[in-house]
Amino acid sequence: xxxxxxxxxxxxxxxxxxxxxxxxxxxxxxxxxxxxxxxxxxxxxxxxxxxxxxxxxxxxxxxxxxxxxxxxxxxxxxxxxxxxxxxxxxxxxxxxxxxxxxxxxxxxxxxxxxxxxxxxxxxxxxxxxxxxxxxxxxxxxxxxxxxxxxxxxxxxxxxxxxxxxxxxxxxxxxxxxxxxxxxxxxxxxxxxxxxxxxxxxxxxxxxxxxxxxxxxxxxxxxxxxxxxxxxxxxxxxxxxxxxxxxxxxxxxxxxxxxxxxxxxxxxxxxxxxxxxxxxxxxxxxxxxxxxxxxxxxxxxxxxxxxxxxxxxxxxxxxxxxxxxxxxxxxxxxxxxxxxxxxxxxxxxxxxxxx
Amino acid sequence: xxxxxxxxxxxxxxxxxxxxxxxxxxxxxxxxxxxxxxxxxxxxxxxxxxxxxxxxxxxxxxxxxxxxxxxxxxxxxxxxxxxxxxxxxxxxxxxxxxxxxxxxxxxxxxxxxxxxxxxxxxxxxxxxxxxxxxxxxxxxxxxxxxxxxxxxxxxxxxxxxxxxxxxxxxxxxxxxxxxxxxxxxxxxxxxxxxxxxxxxxxxxxxxxxxxxxxxxxxxxxxxxxxxxxxxxxxxxxxxxxxxxxxxxxxxxxxxxxxxxxxxxxxxxxxxxxxxxxxxxxxxxxxxxxxxxxxxxxxxxxxxxxxxxxxxxxxxxxxxxxxxxxxxxxxxxxxxxxxxxxxxxxxxxxxxxxx
Numbered sequence: 128x129x130x131x132x133x134x135x136x137x138x139x140x141x142x143x144x145x146x147x148x149x150x151x152x153x154x155x156x157x158x159x160x161x162x163x164x165x166x167x168x169x170x171x172x173x174x175x176x177x178x179x180x181x182x183x184x185x186x187x188x189x190x191x192x193x194x195x196x197x198x199x200x201x202x203x204x205x206x207x208x209x210x211x212x213x214x215x216x217x218x219x220x221x222x223x224x225x226x227x228x229x230x231x232x233x234x235x236x237x238x239x240x241x242x243x244x245x246x247x248x249x250x251x252x253x254x255x256x257x258x259x260x261x262x263x264x265x266x267x268x269x270x271x272x273x274x275x276x277x278x279x280x281x282x283x284x285x286x287x288x289x290x291x292x293x294x295x296x297x298x299x300x301x302x303x304x305x306x307x308x309x310x311x312x313x314x315x316x317x318x319x320x321x322x323x324x325x326x327x328x329x330x331x332x333x334x335x336x337x338x339x340x341x342x343x344x345x346x347x348x349x350x351x352x353x354x355x356x357x358x359x360x361x362x363x364x365x366x367x368x369x370x371x372x373x374x375x376x377x378x379x380x381x382x383x384x385x386x387x388x389x390x391x392x393x394x395x396x397x398x399x400x401x402x403x404x405x406x407x408x409x410x411x412x413x414x415x416x417x418x419x420x421x422x423x424x425x426x427x428x429x430x431x432x433x434x435x436x437x438x439x440x441x442x443x444x445x446x447x448x449x450x451x452x453x454x455x456x457x458x459x460x461x462x463x464x465x466x467x468x469x470x471x472x473x474x475x476x477x478x479x480x481x
Numbered sequence: 482x483x484x485x486x487x488x489x490x491x492x493x494x495x496x497x498x499x500x501x502x503x504x505x506x507x508x509x510x511x512x513x514x515x516x517x518x519x520x521x522x523x524x525x526x527x528x529x530x531x532x533x534x535x536x537x538x539x540x541x542x543x544x545x546x547x548x549x550x551x552x553x554x555x556x557x558x559x560x561x562x563x564x565x566x567x568x569x570x571x572x573x574x575x576x577x578x579x580x581x582x583x584x585x586x587x588x589x590x591x592x593x594x595x596x597x598x599x600x601x602x603x604x605x606x607x608x609x610x611x612x613x614x615x616x617x618x619x620x621x622x623x624x625x626x627x628x629x630x631x632x633x634x635x636x637x638x639x640x641x642x643x644x645x646x647x648x649x650x651x652x653x654x655x656x657x658x659x660x661x662x663x664x665x666x667x668x669x670x671x672x673x674x675x676x677x678x679x680x681x682x683x684x685x686x687x688x689x690x691x692x693x694x695x696x697x698x699x700x701x702x703x704x705x706x707x708x709x710x711x712x713x714x715x716x717x718x719x720x721x722x723x724x725x726x727x728x729x730x731x732x733x734x735x736x737x738x739x740x741x742x743x744x745x746x747x748x749x750x751x752x753x754x755x756x757x758x759x760x761x762x763x764x765x766x767x768x769x770x771x772x773x774x775x776x777x778x779x780x781x782x783x784x785x786x787x788x789x790x791x792x793x794x795x796x797x798x799x800x801x802x803x804x805x806x807x808x809x810x811x812x813x814x815x816x817x818x819x820x821x822x823x824x825x826x827x828x829x830x831x832x833x834x835x
Binding site for chain 2: 156157158159160162163164165166205207209210213214216220222223224226227228230231232332333334422438439440441442443444449453456457459463464466467469473474475476477478479480
């Protein structure tokens with residue numbers, strides 16, 4: 128059996144016994160009933176995921192997956208493709224947005240080359256990035272498929288590998304992405320899986336003007352017309368639309384779920400990876416925490432499809448895992464609510480009148 | 482001149498020079514323009530408040546002000562008044578919600594007795610709480626004023642005192658409250674200052690049922706009918722409606738603003754304190770960060786009146802400063818964005834096509 132097949136067999140729903148035990152304790156905390164709202168819902172989820180009343184969350188990593196996209200030939204991004212490897216160097220040097228926000232949250236940044244269209248061997252040799260390169264960027268999806276089905280499988284299994292390699296030292300995963308042009312495949316994936324109209328889902332990415340936005344919508348129409356992916360087949364969608372980093376994110380989520388570890392899903396691109404993962408195996412939903420609501424208009428539909436209310440809504444649209452890093456503070460806070468607050472009885476506080 | 486008068490003379494608007502310098506740097510960061518959204522807006526505010534391109538935010542304290550309310554005699558709360566001192570002991574013992582969330586955020590919890598209807602001298606003697614007791618709970622505001630104008634002044638100046646006492650060791654203040662019954666005066670304050678209808682502003686506090694909610698609205702009508710505070714006079718509103726902890730919060734905010742330090746305003750009760758402070762001196766607005774949107778329905782109108790979009794919206798309604806503690810992570814993150822992310826030039830990353 129393939130690594131993917133074996134990993135999927137390890138994915139179970141959240142443990143209802145631990146969910147019940149967590150709820151029972153939270154119901155008794157010395158505060159008005161459920162007065163910490165979403166943090167308490169999250170605490171129940173974390174107990175159910177980790178099968179623990181002390182969910183381990185101290186060791187955190189944001190895994191930033193990088194890949195390039197042949198569709199940039201269609202003029203769908205404001206930035207040149209060389210920015211993808213340049214940003215990988217920026218991550219390694221600690222100067223990017225994800226570095227700043229991961230430091231604040233006490234999370235490690237793990238950078239993975241899933242398919243950057245540049246030679247990053249120097250960084251691999253120095254142990255600064257993980258090499259899972261599937262190719263030098265995807266093919267132009269406005270003209271045909273992004274990659275072969277074998278490559279799609281390899282991208283997802285590479286993400287699973289990364290989750291397994293980090294398993295011994297990481298409690299909570301965050302997803303992140305870097306890839307010039309990657310809002311275009313992500314929007315196409317959203318259109319396929321949510322069934323919503325392209326015009327409603329498409330956004331300005333890194334800063335397109337009105338005319339460029341209309342052009343991007345036309346390109347996405349072409350992508351779907353020439354590829355016709357099967358909306359029920361995650362690997363088919365990935366092979367036809369891409370990209371390598373989106374497949375890696377899907378695999379990381381699957382790998383986290385198989386280890387019963389929470390995975391904080393970042394923004395628009397990460398949600399495309401999550402939708403691919405959910406199409407492959409719906410039970411991964413039980414391990415996903417949606418970090419934030421991106422400014423990309425299609426993100427709402429994606430999160431609705433996942434059935435997930437995001438924790439933060441701060442008008443962000445950077446990717447890299449920045450929203451996931453911020454949300455890790457809230458994951459820690461939810462565990463603190465479950466483990467550090469006294470009950471009415473423990474604190475000798477009088478309860479509410481019945 | 483009074484301490485309040487002297488302190489108000491120290492309050493200046495945010496520094497526009499530092500705001501401009503911060504914006505200039507943020508505009509050049511190696512990311513799509515303004516892609517970290519609200520964190521970047523907050524970073525500008527922090528630079529303007531602190532007159533620094535490295536706004537100091539490492540040393541954080543949530544100041545939880547406690548006081549009792551004579552209006553509990555009208556049956557406006559689910560919990561008995563003895564819970565106020567019991568929760569003060571819970572804060573001191575580290576078992577309350579605010580302790581858990583402040584620990585997560587790396588913030589100290591400072592507990593102040595502004596007017597609890599119980600003897601807390603043992604905690605004062607042990608140095609566990611700050612004693613600023615103005616009285617043993619306010620008078621019943623459904624029958625007359627909460628306190629004298631002299632006591633209102635003393636409550637506000639006590640809050641200023643606390644801000645000054647903490648000044649040497651604290652960079653960022655958070656506000657918090659504890660006081661059984663205090664959503665009733667807070668709703669009345671909201672009605673006076675926002676001018677919105679009582680029915681729209683009144684919520685279930687710690688968990689009232691439908692009938693109790695209607696009763697609470699009737700009590701708030703009585704409060705306003707028998708007290709008729711001047712909506713333009715913050716001290717008059719405080720004297721007539723209360724409470725001691727709300728006055729303390731107003732003073733803490735004024736004291737923070739006078740020191741050019743950010744003050745993260747928690748939820749519904751803290752916003753009542755903030756509205757009192759703003760009525761006394763509108764320039765304090767420049768130092769206020771709204772932490773979160775409470776589940777109390779009146780909170781939206783209060784934040785609109787302050788002109789402040791909250792950072793978090795997590796269905797919380799606990800008070801104590803819990804929302805402020807959570808938001809302190811975002812304050813730190815905003816500073817990290819300003820100080821730790823490289824510009825395009827520093828990172829040698831290509832910019833967007835013009």
